[in-house]
Amino acid sequence: MLSNIKITILFLLLLSSCVDVHKEPVEFESLLLLQEFDLDIEGPSGLSKSYLPEHFYTVCDKTGNVYLINNKGEIFQTIELGGDDLEGVEFVEENLSIYVVEERLRMVIRLTPGGSVLDTFQLDIPVQNLNDGPEGIAYNPNVKHFYVVNEKNPAMLFVFDTLFQMIDEYPLNFAKDYSSVDYEPVNNHLWILSEESKLLARCNLKGEPEKIYQTNVPDGEGLVVDVENEMIYIVCDDTSTLFIFQLPYDASYSKSELWK
Ligand SMILES: [Ca+2]
Ligand SMILES: [Ca+2]
Numbered sequence: 001m002l003s004n005i006k007i008t009i010l011f012l013l014l015l016s017s018c019v020d021v022h023k024e025p026v027e028f029e030s031l032l033l034l035q036e037f038d039l040d041i042e043g044p045s046g047l048s049k050s051y052l053p054e055h056f057y058t059v060c061d062k063t064g065n066v067y068l069i070n071n072k073g074e075i076f077q078t079i080e081l082g083g084d085d086l087e088g089v090e091f092v093e094e095n096l097s098i099y100v101v102e103e104r105l106r107m108v109i110r111l112t113p114g115g116s117v118l119d120t121f122q123l124d125i126p127v128q129n130l131n132d133g134p135e136g137i138a139y140n141p142n143v144k145h146f147y148v149v150n151e152k153n154p155a156m157l158f159v160f161d162t163l164f165q166m167i168d169e170y171p172l173n174f175a176k177d178y179s180s181v182d183y184e185p186v187n188n189h190l191w192i193l194s195e196e197s198k199l200l201a202r203c204n205l206k207g208e209p210e211k212i213y214q215t216n217v218p219d220g221e222g223l224v225v226d227v228e229n230e231m232i233y234i235v236c237d238d239t240s241t242l243f244i245f246q247l248p249y250d251a252s253y254s255k256s257e258l259w260k
Contacts, residue, residue, distance in 0.1 A: 030214045032246040037073035044235040046089040047222030059086035073242040079115035088137040103133040121164035128153040136180035149178040157207035170206045180223040193223045
């Protein structure tokens, strides 16, 4: 009898130690806001680096156009695409192309910086509600993969090749929804933004969070993580604002240098 109790206690101890081992606590931290600028764009819904330093592409879900803006939110170029519901944008340096995401159409359109349409790709992803579709796109030039986040129903990270054939899919489960994604090549991280949860997560390439940052801004729908200049840029759909945050030290280039 006594040995049975001992075995039970031992089993429970082993079980609890196993649970502890697999618990990987995600740290939370607030981001330091440096500056904010008004955008003369109603409903900016994505953000990407461009071919010009300190200039970005954004898309507007109201006009369906693509805009080149500077880091003070001033418009330098308008590409009148007249899209249906543009929610994400990514500039790819190796072929000098802009890729935009049509949420309701489940489509990616490839454009030249001059605005000519080069290609359209239909995304083979599940549809439950038309407005719960793809909201963000990012490109990893090292492996030539595109990452697309689906807002919710289902909340997913999809990985595509350059012709948008699906390679992998991973469920996302750290926020209420997902509105933008950026690939950061120095530390090989994906950063994923949530509009409803007002947070930004530094993730691995499967969309699993390593650290979560509170943005405290409403309706963040576009994201650029700039490790070289140690900045995070976020655009907000509702208030038409460009927010600039300090990149946290533990996600910075200098930290990655220390690790080498
Ligand atoms: Ca939007
Ligand atoms: Ca949506």
